[in-house]
Amino acid sequence: MQRINFKFHPVGIMIAVSTVILLICSSLRHILFQSTAYDLTIFDNGIYLISQGETPFVSLRGIHILGDHAAFILYLVAVFYKIYPTVYWLFFLQAFSLSLGALPVWQLAKQANLSPQLSTAIAASYLLYPLIFNVNLFDFHPEVMAIPAFFWAVLAVRNNVFFSFILAILIILSCRDALSISVAAMGIWLIIGEKKVKFGLIALGIGIFWFILATKVIVPQFSGEQVAAVARYGFLGGSLSEIILNLFLKPGLVLSHLFTADNLEYLVLLLSPLLWGLLPQYFAPLISAFPILFLNLLTQNQEQKDLLHQYSLPILPFLILVVIATLAAGKGWLKRPKSIILWSLVAFFALAKPGYFTSRYLEAKDTWQATTEALTQVSDQGNVLTSANIAPHLSHRSVVELAIDGSDITNLQQFDDIVLNKRHPGWNSSPQLVETLINRIEQIPEFKLTYQKDDVYLFQKQP
Structure with missing residues (x-):
């Protein structure tokens, strides 16, 4: 595994600067009373109650915090609230987690024998991907902590470090129930694309197990109802089992929801910041991203079809892996670090929302x-x-x-x-x-x- 000196290395500086910028932006938004109850109050309230030794029953939702998305990692986050209870811990953890993803990106690029300059440029393109900035502004979501873990899971597989792989998988699963399908899909990719059968079978098995446990036991037990996201696919049925069944029994209905103008726009938004390094022959890592992408395309919920909300986050690590594979093969539309960073800057200012601080956040x-x-x-x-x-x-x-x-x-x-x-x-x-x-x-x-x-x-x- 590549080790870097954070004191002098440009990636370390990038992570530090990014963390500070993201933290300032989310804090300023909060100070301007632009944070929202859905979802910041839900998580802040639940974590605070955990830190006080109380049952984390979130009155706003009328459920136990685990009934939201089975995010057990919130109990670990509550340790920070025991030091001092403040919502700014959440802003810091979110900013740091999103920024920290640049480290394993750089390590994976170096592992693929890319030059230090090109590896740094890819890490920069990750940090400048508009979704990183925009999601940081949208309250707090525990799945941001899963993003560096996805990269580290792949890094562990390629280095054959079993313990690190298991730890990364457990972190991912503890962040949100829906990430279990990403883990399971990653297992399929590891088996087919990476020829890492042992690692792949473990990811596939744990992912399926956690999906069933979370959706059939944990969430219903702590919320008294089925998974909330089921309502977003109500046209396919009223329960999770019925929806899964109708995916196969009603292909015409499914296709009618997939091939839409909104979905075309979403794909353009999602892919354009990294389009220079996305060649189809290197799309194998996207097997891992397929379930989340499919769900985002299938629903009529517009929040799942933009770069403003958290729903596309689990797709990003695997887009970056495609870029690394493309450049490692000597392909790609852009191969020079300066050109990559310039494209990333253009995409950032076109699709990220720093302009909100001079418009809607001042309303x-x-x-x-x-x-x-x-x-x-x-x-x-x-x-x-x-x-x-x-x-x-x-x-x-x-x-x-x-x-x-x-x-x-x-x-x-x-x-x-x-x-x-x-x-x-x-x-x-x-x-x-x-x-x-x-x-x-x-x-x-x-x-x-x-x-x-x-x-x-x-x-x-x-x-």
């Missing part, structure tokens, strides 16, 4: 001060009702609920603090809904308006 700046002042008066542990954009700042308590459509009939007396922003009501809400809630609250004698400024309201239950 609520006129109520920023008022919201900040109101939050300083909210009780530390009381039950809270608030908007989707304010909730991530109030996650460290047992009960956090959202003032969204449907909440106008909620029992308001269960809350100790109610924070509302009428001017910027947030996701799935409206000024009319906020006005309705305010009128209801004013009819409850126990609540007192303790703060009001710039259409920001704080009601608190009096002892």
Whole structure:
């Protein structure tokens, strides 16, 4: 395995700089009240409760945190919250995990006998892939920690290091239930493409086992319902088993959902940043990415067809592996490091979203001060009702609920603090809904308006 000196090596510097930039961006977004309850509050709340030794029942979802995606790694993340409970741990872990992927990318490129300069350029193209920056901005998702693990799993296979391979697989599976199908598919690729039968059979077996255990036992046990993603494929059936069966029984229906203009656009977005190094004869690693890509193409959920959300993350490592294989064979449209970095920069500025900081992230700046002042008066542990954009700042308590459509009939007396922003009501809400809630609250004698400024309201239950 290649070892590099982080003190002087350009890849080490790239990882450090990338981590700092990503951390600053996600933190600034949060400070500007642009984080959202789905998904930051869910994870922050659950991890906080774990760190406090409480049952991580996420009131926002009405389920145990393991009922979300069987992400056992959150229990390890909770160790950081025991040091000091702050959501900025999540931003740091996400920024560091995404950036750290550049190290095994460089190692894999060097292992393929590419020059140090070309290996560094490929690592840079990974960091500049627009999805890395965009996903970092979208709250927090534990599967970001699986990205370097995918690379390390492949590196371990090629170095015949069994323990490292198993450890990488376990990390991947602990991040999200759906990654089990990526692990299983990776096993097929290792058997067919890499001729590593032992490693492949282990990945295939563990992946299938974990998929069944997570979807049939863990998630239903901790959520009381089937896997949430099933609803996104409702046109194929109402249960996971029915959907899998209809994939084979209704090929016409499946094909009608695959060959669409939206999917063509998605493929262009997904492939264009690395198009210079993607030649079909080296596509074998994409066997591992096929299940996730297929699911993203099959669904009508647009969030799975862009470079803004986390759904395409498990595809990226295998696109990078294709690029490495292409260049190792002396092929590819671009072979010079400077040309590769230039293409990557163009793709980044075309598809990444740093411009959000001068546009949509400033939409609520006129109520920023008022919201900040109101939050300083909210009780530390009381039950809270608030908007989707304010909730991530109030996650460290047992009960956090959202003032969204449907909440106008909620029992308001269960809350100790109610924070509302009428001017910027947030996701799935409206000024009319906020006005309705305010009128209801004013009819409850126990609540007192303790703060009001710039259409920001704080009601608190009096002892």
